[in-house]
Amino acid sequence: MLWWLPLFFLQAPQMPDLPNVEKNPLSAASDIAYGKKLFAGRCAGCHGPLGDGGKGANLGVPKLQRAADDRSLYRVIRYGLAETEMPGTSLTQKEVWQVAAYVRTLGQLPREKALGDEANGKTLVRGKGGCLQCHSLGTEGGQLGPPLADVGARRSAAHLRAKLVSPGDNVPDDYRMVDLATSGGKKIKGIRLNEDSYTIQVRDAANKFYSFEKKDLTELKVEKRTMMPSYRTRLRPNELDDVVAYLSGLRGEQ
Ligand code: HEC
Numbered sequence: 001m002l003w004w005l006p007l008f009f010l011q012a013p014q015m016p017d018l019p020n021v022e023k024n025p026l027s028a029a030s031d032i033a034y035g036k037k038l039f040a041g042r043c044a045g046c047h048g049p050l051g052d053g054g055k056g057a058n059l060g061v062p063k064l065q066r067a068a069d070d071r072s073l074y075r076v077i078r079y080g081l082a083e084t085e086m087p088g089t090s091l092t093q094k095e096v097w098q099v100a101a102y103v104r105t106l107g108q109l110p111r112e113k114a115l116g117d118e119a120n121g122k123t124l125v126r127g128k129g130g131c132l133q134c135h136s137l138g139t140e141g142g143q144l145g146p147p148l149a150d151v152g153a154r155r156s157a158a159h160l161r162a163k164l165v166s167p168g169d170n171v172p173d174d175y176r177m178v179d180l181a182t183s184g185g186k187k188i189k190g191i192r193l194n195e196d197s198y199t200i201q202v203r204d205a206a207n208k209f210y211s212f213e214k215k216d217l218t219e220l221k222v223e224k225r226t227m228m229p230s231y232r233t234r235l236r237p238n239e240l241d242d243v244v245a246y247l248s249g250l251r252g253e254q
């Protein structure tokens with residue numbers, strides 16, 4: 001089974017940086033164990049210790065959207081994903097394969113089973129939870145927070161629950177809360193959609209979109225807080241279970 005090993009090491013120095021192989025050549029148990037260590041140090045900060053999301057994507061899914069085959073998985077880990085927070089890495093080629101081997105095992109871990117009544121969760125999201133005030137589901141709802149239509153494919157049940165009970169623990173770089181005042185005396189609180197050296201684009205709680213030139217602002221505070229409220233006490237424990245079960249089932253098809 002390990003017939004290729006000597007071959008690999010013989011060829012390693014001449015290999016181009018995007019290896020021309022279809023399958024991960026380093027996925028023995030020892031590679032996976034080493035990949036796990038690398039993952040804990042380099043990736044878990046964003047992807048969570050079990051890869052089930054956080055700031056990064058949920059890697060604990062049977063099929064990774066951006067990395068369905070080993071070659072694309074290598075490419076994503078080595079070079080990152082442009083225009084996202086997923087960075088490239090300085091790991092060696094060998095280490096990239098080892099961490100990739102570990103990432104593949106994450107899709108095979110048993111996921112937290114979302115216990116709860118999906119139908120009631122659906123009602124809560126639209127009613128008592130008031131979630132659509134800020135989130136969209138298909139064509140319904142607001143745009144202050146990220147769309148929820150595919151959130152179950154992107155996030156694990158554990159991450160969804162954490163976001164509901166302590167949303168401030170894990171705030172992404174986009175959707176940051178902004179406090180600003182214009183020289184005309186207007187005060188706005190909202191989320192930052194975009195920012196460059198001269199301008200900033202913001203959406204407020206009434207879903208109104210604004211674009212400002214920074215020179216026209218007398219105050220601009222971008223905070224590491226989220227506008228997402230905590231539902232720790234707003235929903236009863238069984239209602240939280242129901243909402244998590246409903247969100248977990250949202251896979252983008254509606
Ligand atoms: C600074 C945060 C951060 C770090 C560190 C990070 N990632 Fe990511 N990663 C992300 C984000 C954010 C995404 C989702 C990008 C998107 O699609 O919007 C992502 C996406 C991915 C994907 C694609 C997921 C898919 O669904 O196709 C893989 C695979 C991945 N990361 C693996 C890793 C590995 C392995 C490491 C460590 C070597 C790592 N990441 C380090 C933030 C990070």
Ligand code: HEC
Binds near residue numbers: 133
């Ligand atoms: C006042 C506006 C507001 C309300 C109400 C609100 N959210 Fe949020 N939510 C946000 C914002 C803004 C973010 C993005 C920033 C963050 O992740 O903290 C967010 C993030 C999330 C995320 C993480 C999404 C991701 O892609 O990781 C989930 C899940 C979520 N909300 C679900 C809900 C549910 C379910 C409800 C109702 C029970 C709800 N939210 C109510 C504003 C809101």
